[in-house]
Amino acid sequence: MTRGILLAGNESALSAAVAVEASKRVEYFTAAFIPNRLVNPDSKPLPTAAPLISLHWNPGSPVSARTLILAAENRLEHINEAILICVPPTVRKPPGALTAPEIEIMVNDHIKGWFFLVKELSALFRLKKTGTLALVLSELDSGGKEEPPDIMGLSAVESFRAFTQSLLQSSLEEPFRILGFSAPQSCNTAEFAAFIFKNLEDGAKRNNNKWLKFGKGRGLFGRY
Numbered sequence: 001m002t003r004g005i006l007l008a009g010n011e012s013a014l015s016a017a018v019a020v021e022a023s024k025r026v027e028y029f030t031a032a033f034i035p036n037r038l039v040n041p042d043s044k045p046l047p048t049a050a051p052l053i054s055l056h057w058n059p060g061s062p063v064s065a066r067t068l069i070l071a072a073e074n075r076l077e078h079i080n081e082a083i084l085i086c087v088p089p090t091v092r093k094p095p096g097a098l099t100a101p102e103i104e105i106m107v108n109d110h111i112k113g114w115f116f117l118v119k120e121l122s123a124l125f126r127l128k129k130t131g132t133l134a135l136v137l138s139e140l141d142s143g144g145k146e147e148p149p150d151i152m153g154l155s156a157v158e159s160f161r162a163f164t165q166s167l168l169q170s171s172l173e174e175p176f177r178i179l180g181f182s183a184p185q186s187c188n189t190a191e192f193a194a195f196i197f198k199n200l201e202d203g204a205k206r207n208n209n210k211w212l213k214f215g216k217g218r219g220l221f222g223r224y
Contacts (some may be wrong), residue, residue: 059113
């Protein structure tokens with residue numbers, strides 16, 4: 001049986017690294033990566049050739065989340081693993097300088113979309129009584145002392161962190177696996193991507209419903 005992998009998130013160096021790592025394991029996989037509509041120095045073009053099957057996803061739409069899952073199932077036959085990658089863009093502006101479109105984009109693309117997508121994936125895995133849901137977080141760098149605070153990016157990070165932690169705590173009786181992963185933004189993305197897949201493939205029950213933290217060149221340095 002072919003292993004079905006769905007990747008979702010925004011364009012970033014980490015998303016590209018996870019896509020490359022997935023290509024080493026399966027003949028083809030699906031990915032729904034949204035373009036960065038806000039400034040993101042970590043943005044990186046994603047591979048477009050096989051084995052990546054690109055799917056459309058509008059994070060702000062619950063209908064789009066449902067359509068994405070159906071499209072992935074149609075292309076893969078089944079989804080065994082869904083890897084959601086959160087790398088919010090950095091927007092260093094004082095509160096009064098933020099625009100309404102910037103706020104809407106951040107909320108829709110980097111906060112609200114995860115709730116819609118996890119809702120659909122959880123329902124699917126619960127129905128099939130199997131599957132793995134991995135939530136991957138890139139910790140944003142703090143920036144320099146002279147720079148304005150990154151109010152929006154950090155808000156998206158903390159929302160994803162709280163959402164993931166709540167899922168891990170409430171899913172002990174679920175028939176599918178949920179794992180959380182995080183690493184500093186400055187980490188080696190290729191090594192972090194390999195670390196994610198190593199733990200997904202390990203199958204060790206001790207990692208189920210755990211948050212696995214990756215550090216610069218040191219691998220796992222925390223689990224909670």
